Amino acid sequence: xTARVVMIQGSSSSAGKSLLVxxxxxxxxxxxxRVAPFKAQNMSxxxxxxxxxxxxxxxxxxxxxxxxxxPSAEMNPILLKPEGNARSQVIAMGRPWQTVSxxxxxxxxxxxxxxxxxxxxxxxxxxxxxxxxxAGSPAELNLRAGDIVNMAIALYAQAPVLLVGDIDRGGIFAxxxxxxxxxxxxxxxxxxxxxVNKFRGDPTLFTDGIRILEERGSVPVLGVxxxxxxxxxxxxxxxxxxxxxxxxxxxxTADIAVIRLxxxxxxxxxxxxxxxxxxxxxxxxxxxxxxxxxxxxxPGTKSTISDLNWLxxxxxxxxxxxxxxxxxxxxxxxxxxxxLGEVIRDPERVEASIDSxxxxxxxxxxxxxxxxxxxxxxxxxxxxxxxxxxxLQSEVIRGYEIHMGRTTSPHPWxxxxxxxxxAVHVADGMVAAEGRIWGCYLHGLFNNPSLRRTWLRSLxxxxxxSTAHAPTSLEAAMDHLADxxxxxxxxxxxxAIIWGD
Numbered sequence: 001x002t003a004r005v006v007m008i009q010g011s012s013s014s015a016g017k018s019l020l021v022x023x024x025x026x027x028x029x030x031x032x033x034r035v036a037p038f039k040a041q042n043m044s045x046x047x048x049x050x051x052x053x054x055x056x057x058x059x060x061x062x063x064x065x066x067x068x069x070x071p072s073a074e075m076n077p078i079l080l081k082p083e084g085n086a087r088s089q090v091i092a093m094g095r096p097w098q099t100v101s102x103x104x105x106x107x108x109x110x111x112x113x114x115x116x117x118x119x120x121x122x123x124x125x126x127x128x129x130x131x132x133x134x135a136g137s138p139a140e141l142n143l144r145a146g147d148i149v150n151m152a153i154a155l156y157a158q159a160p161v162l163l164v165g166d167i168d169r170g171g172i173f174a175x176x177x178x179x180x181x182x183x184x185x186x187x188x189x190x191x192x193x194x195x196v197n198k199f200r201g202d203p204t205l206f207t208d209g210i211r212i213l214e215e216r217g218s219v220p221v222l223g224v225x226x227x228x229x230x231x232x233x234x235x236x237x238x239x240x241x242x243x244x245x246x247x248x249x250x251x252x253t254a255d256i257a258v259i260r261l262x263x264x265x266x267x268x269x270x271x272x273x274x275x276x277x278x279x280x281x282x283x284x285x286x287x288x289x290x291x292x293x294x295x296x297x298x299p300g301t302k303s304t305i306s307d308l309n310w311l312x313x314x315x316x317x318x319x320x321x322x323x324x325x326x327x328x329x330x331x332x333x334x335x336x337x338x339x340l341g342e343v344i345r346d347p348e349r350v351e352a353s354i355d356s357x358x359x360x361x362x363x364x365x366x367x368x369x370x371x372x373x374x375x376x377x378x379x380x381x382x383x384x385x386x387x388x389x390x391x392l393q394s395e396v397i398r399g400y401e402i403h404m405g406r407t408t409s410p411h412p413w414x415x416x417x418x419x420x421x422x423a424v425h426v427a428d429g430m431v432a433a434e435g436r437i438w439g440c441y442l443h444g445l446f447n448n449p450s451l452r453r454t455w456l457r458s459l460x461x462x463x464x465x466s467t468a469h470a471p472t473s474l475e476a477a478m479d480h481l482a483d484x485x486x487x488x489x490x491x492x493x494x495x496a497i498i499w500g501d
Contacts, residue, residue: 003036003124005159006498007190009134009150011175015166016197018059019481020225021133022233025067026482027491028129036075036123037063039133040116041149043080043088045265045302046234049400053375053420054094055079058234058268063131066478077119078112078148080105083303084263093119096373106146113148117156124157129498132159139182151187160192160497163219168198168227173212180217192497193222195489200227203488223489232275232477234268252280254461257293259316259336260285261307265300266402269333272446276453278462287319294459295329296320298336300443304367304405305352308339308359317360324362324437329459332363332439334403337429340439341365341407350404362437363430367407376401376419378442380428382451385413387435388458397451399444407441414440 006024010017021037028035037060048061048071056076064071073094080088083099090097090105092115100108123130138150154161165175176194183191194213199206203224210221258270260283267283274281284290298320301307311317324330332340341359343366346352350369359367377400382392401419412427419426429440435458446452453463 003034003127004129004498004500005124005132005157006129006494007132007134007154007157007159007161009138009154009161009163011137011139011163011165011179012169013136015164015175016225017133017135017164018063019231019233020162020164020195020197020485021131022059022063022066022478023482023485024131025063026478027486028131029067030482033128034126035067035129035131036069036127037067037133038074038120038123038130039076039135039149040120040153041078041080041112041135042076043082043135045081045263045300046268047079047081047091047266047402049375049377049402050094051377051420052094053377055091055375055402056094058266059133062234062474062478063133065474066482074119074123077115081265081302082263084306089302094375109146109148113152116148116153120153120157132157134161137179138187139179141182151183151190154190155186159190161190162193162195162222162494162497163191164195164197166198167196167206167224168200172196172209173216176213177217180219191217191219193493194219195222196224198227199224220490220493222493225485225488228481228484231481232271233474233481234271251278253278254295254456254459255280255282255291255293256295256297256459257282257284257290258297258299259283259311259320261299261301261335262310263302263307265302265335266333266443267299269299269443269446270297272449272452273456276456276461279456285314287315290316290319290323292323293328295331296323298330298332298339298439300333300402301335303351304335304338305344305346305357307335308344308357311339321360321362324433327436329436330362331437333445334401334441334443337363337365337439337441338367338405338407340437341367341430343367344405345369363409363432363439365407365409365430367405369405371404373404374401374441377421378416379418380414380416380442383413383415385411385431385435387431388454389413389431389435389438391454392451395450397442397445397448399442399447401441402443403441413438414442416442 042057046058048058050071054073060076061071079091089099134150165172340363345356346369409430413431414428416426431438
């Protein structure tokens with residue numbers, strides 16, 4: 001069997017493509033269809049690890065969850081992870097392939113295109129429908145020759161395309177109509193519907209707008225989807241962190257500052273913290289905005305040494321060291337954990353052009369970079385450790401690893417017992433200052449409720465304030481999104497587009 005396909009493309013980046021694919025995967029799955037997501041090429045340092053250790057974009061893993069299936073490399077055969085200086089690590093079929101410049105990347109289309117089409121073909125063999133996501137805009141005329149993710153894949157699959165515009169940013173007519181008009185005739189024929197996304201207020205006020213779009217574009221408008229605030233679904237990439245903050249708790253008992261590193265990775269690690277009532281979680285990139293929080297988190301990064309140098313350029317290294325000396329809690333996850341140590345060695349020039357770099361000196365650990373990348377879903381046991389961790393001894397936590405480098409710790413607080421389903425016995429993490437300063441390689445730590453809330457209590461967080469507002473589960477958030485989208489779209493028309501009725 002060859003699955004039906006439908007493709008979501010956008011008039012721009014951040015038009016809402018990823019969330020609409022998530023919604024459609026959920027809607028179609030709830031209607032009894034075997035559905036899978038697909039994005040030929042993604043660019044993001046927000047990654048996920050599949051059961052077999054392959055690495056894909058976080059959004060495709062979320063979309064797979066919405067479809068009720070396990071994520072796989074076929075869903076995102078090419079992942080670009082920016083490292084700075086216009087270079088990216090290319091993840092091909094879930095494994096590191098090459099690190100190339102933007103200019104060099106487009107020369108590899110002949111190699112990467114067959115990987116993308118073969119992955120899509122395999123998904124179509126075992127599902128009823130595949131929901132395909134584009135990237136950016138299909139009307140970037142200067143990038144058309146190297147395209148393997150927008151109209152090139154739509155033409156290959158002969159996929160009907162739904163074009164999405166973001167009305168919240170303004171210029172919806174120029175967005176949608178301009179995109180349609182810039183397409184080649186054979187591409188334009190694949191546009192089967194328009195979607196107006198992120199509408200605030202009464203959608204009936206846009207009735208004339210729908211008429212104008214349909215008359216000028218000769219394409220039906222399938223619906224006007226409302227802006228959905230505080231949706232607890234991981235963002236595709238760190239571009240979301242550059243948007244204005246729309247809400248902050250007016251009353252809080254825990255103020256947590258996450259350092260907004262230039263190459264921040266997997267920042268969705270901290271969404272469970274932000275979802276707790278009484279927690280103020282903010283991303284900062286200067287000494288001025290850092291202030292005096294109760295806790296500082298150094299997150300994961302695609303380039304530890306480069307971001308550590310940036311930290312020093314901003315004077316944030318001294319600010320963090322000073323606050324730590326005066327009792328502020330400091331946490332490092334993955335690359336942030338490496339930064340907290342005494343030294344990072346890179347004799348094989350995996351990341352830098354020098355042999356070693358001094359860390360912040362807040363943990364007595366040393367890191368050695370190696371060219372082998374560790375990518376695993378993981379399970380770990382908490383060891384006997386000081387401070388707040390003492391109450392969690394022997395508890396089992398789950399997360400995932402994505403890192404290059406091996407860290408030597410004199411007093412680990414975790415033992416990894418499973419990696420990608422295989423039994424292991426691997427020490428991880430370090431804790432100091434009676435539990436105030438700690439870190440490890442394990443992403444997804446704060447998805448473990450007991451660990452999350454025990455640590456928050458150690459900061460002075462009042463759990464009583466959050467009892468009635470427990471963090472929304474991902475499953476509930478996906479159902480909430482799907483309900484809104486399903487109510488906003490002409491589902492009969494969409495079904496006809498997908499199934500060709």
